[in-house]
Amino acid sequence: MARNKYPEETIELILDVAYRLFIEQGYEHTSIQSIINRLGGLSKGAIYHHFKSKEDILTAVVDRITYESNKLLAKIRDSSDLNGREKLKMIFKESINRPVQDEIFAAAPNFHNNPKLFSSLLNDTIKEVAPNYIQPIIEQGIADGSIQTDYPQQLAEIIILVANVWMNPMTFDDTKEKLYGKIMVFKQMMQGFGLDIIDEELTDRIQELAAIYQKKK
Amino acid sequence: MARNKYPEETIELILDVAYRLFIEQGYEHTSIQSIINRLGGLSKGAIYHHFKSKEDILTAVVDRITYESNKLLAKIRDSSDLNGREKLKMIFKESINRPVQDEIFAAAPNFHNNPKLFSSLLNDTIKEVAPNYIQPIIEQGIADGSIQTDYPQQLAEIIILVANVWMNPMTFDDTKEKLYGKIMVFKQMMQGFGLDIIDEELTDRIQELAAIYQKKK
DNA sequence: CAATACATACCAACATGCGGTATTAAAAGG
DNA sequence: CCTTTTAATACCGCATGTTGGTATGTATTG
Numbered sequence: 001m002a003r004n005k006y007p008e009e010t011i012e013l014i015l016d017v018a019y020r021l022f023i024e025q026g027y028e029h030t031s032i033q034s035i036i037n038r039l040g041g042l043s044k045g046a047i048y049h050h051f052k053s054k055e056d057i058l059t060a061v062v063d064r065i066t067y068e069s070n071k072l073l074a075k076i077r078d079s080s081d082l083n084g085r086e087k088l089k090m091i092f093k094e095s096i097n098r099p100v101q102d103e104i105f106a107a108a109p110n111f112h113n114n115p116k117l118f119s120s121l122l123n124d125t126i127k128e129v130a131p132n133y134i135q136p137i138i139e140q141g142i143a144d145g146s147i148q149t150d151y152p153q154q155l156a157e158i159i160i161l162v163a164n165v166w167m168n169p170m171t172f173d174d175t176k177e178k179l180y181g182k183i184m185v186f187k188q189m190m191q192g193f194g195l196d197i198i199d200e201e202l203t204d205r206i207q208e209l210a211a212i213y214q215k216k217k
Numbered sequence: 218m219a220r221n222k223y224p225e226e227t228i229e230l231i232l233d234v235a236y237r238l239f240i241e242q243g244y245e246h247t248s249i250q251s252i253i254n255r256l257g258g259l260s261k262g263a264i265y266h267h268f269k270s271k272e273d274i275l276t277a278v279v280d281r282i283t284y285e286s287n288k289l290l291a292k293i294r295d296s297s298d299l300n301g302r303e304k305l306k307m308i309f310k311e312s313i314n315r316p317v318q319d320e321i322f323a324a325a326p327n328f329h330n331n332p333k334l335f336s337s338l339l340n341d342t343i344k345e346v347a348p349n350y351i352q353p354i355i356e357q358g359i360a361d362g363s364i365q366t367d368y369p370q371q372l373a374e375i376i377i378l379v380a381n382v383w384m385n386p387m388t389f390d391d392t393k394e395k396l397y398g399k400i401m402v403f404k405q406m407m408q409g410f411g412l413d414i415i416d417e418e419l420t421d422r423i424q425e426l427a428a429i430y431q432k433k434k
Numbered sequence: 435c436a437a438t439a440c441a442t443a444c445c446a447a448c449a450t451g452c453g454g455t456a457t458t459a460a461a462a463g464g
Numbered sequence: 465c466c467t468t469t470t471a472a473t474a475c476c477g478c479a480t481g482t483t484g485g486t487a488t489g490t491a492t493t494g
Contacts, residue, residue, distance in 0.1 A: 003457050003474045010474080028245075032449060044450090045476050054449065112340045119332035126389055151398035158402055161383055166375060172343060181368035185375055192409015220439045220492050227439080249484060261485090262441050271484065438493075448483070455476080462469070 011050050011060075013039065019061045026114040027058055062120045066128070069095065073133040084141020089197035091137070092163065096205050110173040118171070125164050130156045148194050155193065162186060169210040179210045218258035228267050230256065236278045243331040244275055279337045283345070286312065290350040301358020306414035308354070309380065313422050327390040335388070342381050347373045365411050372410065379403060386427040396427045 004010045017038045021030040032054055036044055051057045076082075076090050111118035134156035141147025149155045165171050167182050174182065183206055187198040221227045234255045238247040249271055253261055268274045293299075293307050328335035351373035358364025366372045382388055384399050391399065400423055404415040 005458075005474095007474065031447075033447085043476050044478095045452090046474070048450070048452095049474060052450095112336055115332040115336035119329055119335060123329045149402075151402050153395065154398040154402040158379065158383060158399075158406070162375065162379075166378055178370065181371040182375075185366075185368050185371040189375070189406055189409055192406055218440075222439095222493075224439065248482080250482085260441050263439070265485070266439060269485095436494090439491085441488100441490075443486100443488085445486075446484095449481095451480075452478090453476105455474100457472105457474075459472075460470080462467100464465100464467080 007050070010042065010046065013042070014047060014050060014057070015060055015064055018057050019064065022058065022061055022114070022117055027116040058116065058120060062117070062124060065121070066124055070129070070133070073129065077133050077137055083144045083146040084137050084139075085146035085195065085197065087137045088134075088141070088147075088159075088195065091134075092197065092202055096202065096209070111171050122165060125160055126157060129164070130160050134160050159190070159193075162189065167206065169206075174210060176207055176210050179207060183207075218260070218263070224267070227259065227263060230259070231264060231267060231274070232277055232281055235274050236281065239275065239278055239331070239334055241326075243326070244333040275333065275337060279334070279341060282338070283341055287346070287350065290346065294350050294354055300361045300363040301354050301356075302363035302412060302414065304354045305351075305358070305364075305376075305412065308351075309414065309419055313419065313426070328388045339382060342377055343374060346381070347377050351377050376407070376410075379406065384423065386423075391427060393424055393427050396424060400424075 014035065017035050018030070021035060021038070025034075032044065032047060035057075036042065036047065039046075047057075051060065072094055073091065076087050076094065079087070082090060131153065135152050138147055138149065138152040138156050142149065142152060163186065167179070167186055169179060180203070183198070183203045187203075190196065190198055231252065234252050235247070238252060238255070242251075249261065249264060252274075253259065253264065256263070264274075268277065289311055290308065293304050293311065296304070299307060348370065352369050355364055355366065355369040355373050359366065359369060380403065384396070384403055386396060397420070400415070400420045404420075407413065407415055
């Protein structure tokens with residue numbers, strides 16, 4: 001293939017293809033060759049020119065998956081018109097309403113068939129999302145009196161772990177009924193932490209996602 | 218190597234070696250050849266005679282890791298002299314006191330370097346441990362009045378997920394101080410579910426494990 | 435003698451490395 | 465300014481070493 005004047009386009013193309021394949025077949029069952037085959041003439045050398053390894057591609061893919069989500073989280077975190085508790089509630093509401101989610105959920109098999117991608121996303125959740133987005137909000141909540149805890153770091157982690165991983169329909173392949181129970185238990189957990197922020201609007205939307213996810217089976 | 222009259226010994230040997238390597242270097246960075254090299258003369262044929270694939274070895278290793286633990290859980294689940302809530306408390310106490318844990322914690326890098334093993338253990342936790350051991354205990358607790366919930370299945374999952382995964386020092390590579398905060402938050406979560414069963418004895422032991430795990434660094 | 439416990443030789447697929455080439459951008463020279 | 469030179473970069477495609485897995489052979493057991 002001819003050389004591209006704008007190499008970022010090539011990089012984006014590689015990431016597009018890799019993203020789809022990683023989600024559809026899993027990282028370990030996607031070969032570099034299978035990526036090349038869908039690249040429309042691009043070669044192995046092209047890939048290894050832009051990325052130093054297959055794992056490097058995964059890192060870039062995960063970055064792209066989380067980029068939009070993190071931008072939203074940052075916006076909520078830095079908004080000045082809400083207290084900590086309200087920001088937390090806003091996060092659940094907004095993060096669940098992005099259509100990107102639908103696509104991922106509809107395409108992805110469960111985590112057990114994609115351990116590497118799953119573990120990368122989990123790692124990001126704990127090492128990036130929790131400390132950089134959730135914890136600051138909780139700390140603000142402590143300062144403004146809307147949240148009470150002595151352990152903001154740990155509270156941030158457990159909330160986001162349960163919400164993003166356990167309640168994610170893609171992670172554990174739940175039925176609608178089972179997910180409903182999860183939401184109820186999550187709600188009770190949040191109340192136990194003094195955070196009564198899960199309302200009907202949220203529970204409905206989560207079930208909607210589960211339905212989408214199940215349709216593809 | 219000469220043929221072994223008792224092939225189970227050969228199987229155990231293979232699993233011993235594989236177990237160590239999987240934990241030390243991760244599943245994906247352990248080659249069949251590196252297992253063979255530590256087998257003391259045994260060959261590839263031996264391995265593929267007893268196991269049909271590398272993944273089959275992983276399954277067997279995970280079974281062995283969980284076997285003792287599950288025996289203990291079954292014993293508590295089936296004991297007749299405790300109510301549901303007491304059994305739950307007993308589980309935390311006993312499962313944390315097994316010396317096997319020390320060894321695993323001392324050898325293992327964090328989950329992110331071992332996604333396949335991690336995801337296998339996580340899968341076992343959700344698909345085996347929660348429904349077969351924790352949920353029945355919670356259901357007994359509902360029946361005998363010592364536990365209140367409308368969602369025993371989901372409650373079982375979230376408790377064991379948080380306890381086995383989030384609070385596991387090996388999973389997220391925590392400091393002693395951070396782990397202490399996790400225990401406090403976990404305690405509060407359990408209280409939120411009406412289960413006030415985490416006492417000082419438990420918190421002390423968990424921190425001990427974290428110390429062991431950190432020493433190897 | 436049949437089944438089993440291994441050994442040995444081998445294969446195809448895979449991630450990655452590398453020498454080479456074409457294209458572009460930047461700098462130098464007129 | 466325009467042209468020439470230089471250097472950087474995009475990309476090609478085969479070579480390489482390693483990997484998981486297989487086919488087949490051989491010795492041992494019962």
